Amino acid sequence: MNAPSPHPAAVMHPEVPDDRRVIFENVSKFYGEVLGVNRVTLSIPPGITGLVGPNGSGKTTLMNLIVGLLQPTRGALSVLGVTTDRPEELFRLIGYSTQYDAFPPGMTGYQFVYSFLRVHGFGHAESEAMTWKAIERVGLVEAAGRKVAGYSKGMRQRIKLAQAMAHQPSVLILDEPLNGLDPMARAEVISLFRELAAGGLHVIVSSHILHEVDLISDQVVLLNGGYVVAEGEITGVRDEMEEQHPAQVLIRCDRPSLLASRVFEQDHVVEARIHEDGKGLLVRTRDADQFYLLLNQVVLENGLGIETVMPTDADVHAVYQYLIGSNGEKS
């Protein structure tokens, strides 16, 4: 049997077939006259995808559309080949954790996960086994018998995550899942995301904290005012903007003046500035690849001692600033 061909809109990992992608085709959602998202065309492959944008940018609307809680006003959308007009099938594929602490009153962590598995249609024995497995994965076995109302913010986030992944979905949609986690718990949860993504799962994570998404995502979708302003791997998005926004690279080395004299000969270099301490050079270039080639050459030819080479505006924060002229922080 032949594998389906990739979707034409697929820009991220084109080798991944359509039936393993979340595909938006010109999707718009309006709440009356209020815009939710507009003309979104996306094709999301497996792995960790970050949805980034300030409040009201359309992150939650996009998530609700994937989950099937909202129907698009225009356009079409499919999740691993399943369209939203087959909700029963769609819901089986998806695990959803909202940004809210939506716990039915009086329930323990175990009951919370277990009861929603029963609602999902699993029998008692399966639900029990799946509940413990999910609780174990998020490290809450000890606290499972305690009421959720007594949980810390971090524990609540983890039990929500357990609830979302307990029924073994193929697409995990997590709205602000790292909020309130301490550094240790954050590291554990991120490692869990990576583990799930490595197994071929789609993990779609929203956040307004840019560096967080930058750290964990294989690819990002940047949203603003209901529009997708950029998508892809952060480095790829950054590369496409080099013409208007030259890339900045900081090189800490022993002879920055030598390096500066070599880079000034290049057409693509817009600016080179030696650090005040005389041990670093900040270069702005329209062709980062060419610059790195030159840097290798200088190192080989002149024995330049390099301490660090660091792109200073290749993170999602800088990308966001360039794209929408805002730092994307929560307002």
Place this chain on the structure above:
Amino acid sequence: MAVYERSYGRYTGLTTPEWSRFLILPRYAYETVFKSRLFVSFFALCFLMPFVGLLIIYLHHNLSALQFLQLPPEELKRFLPINNEFFWRGLWFQGALSLLLVLFVGPALVSPDLRNNGLPLYLSRPFSRTEYVLGKMSVLLILLSLITWIPGLLLFFFQGYLEGAGWIGDNLGIAGALFAGSWTWILFLSLFALAVSAWVKWKPVARIALMGLFFVLMGFGEALNEILDVWWGTLISAWHVIASIWLSLFGLDPSNDLPPAGASWVALAAGSAIFLWLLYRRIRAYEVVR
């Protein structure tokens, strides 16, 4: 670039029948409800009237007990006959208790899920809005059934057992009236409670709203009748309407204070439809941003 192997396996086993999933919802609701001692005491009290009914039926068929109590059997049969009126009075009393029970349980059914934005958790599963409403309603449907038609029918069959098989056949209409009359009231009250719970998020306010709507409309309906000298004013009073329906179901003479049965059925159906509409307006998986 990350390379992903598809090693993750989805669940492929059997699932429970779709129709049974809504019954998961009452499970934890009962746990919460029966934690209240006040509710447990009240719920126990709801069985007092059926117990008294049971005693009366027993006394009707036990001459030695009547002799012991020095009650002449003819007098008992004259003052308290076991007929359609006996069962109608029982339903009337239990119907009033049903309203109080709804005041206890109803306000907390939907409002916590709306307050906590919990609906997406239910509706992002193979679980529809109708199943959600049915699940929440079943909390009331089961509790109200336990104090209305179930004891009513038990008394009916107990009477039939003591009276002889022929009695059941001759009085099947009473059983039908008990069953239909109870369910009509149960469904209406449940929809009423859920609609109020869906629109009023704070439990005590929802309780006051439930009580207020019920009694204020009752008083207002009577006032309308008095002031305008009409009969249709009490159509806005749920208690007048259901009382009229029960009288007609049990084949008893209609009361002058009550609206006609036909109009009452229409009013009850219209009220239920409004509550259902209000409920579906609120039971959505997302907040509409305006």
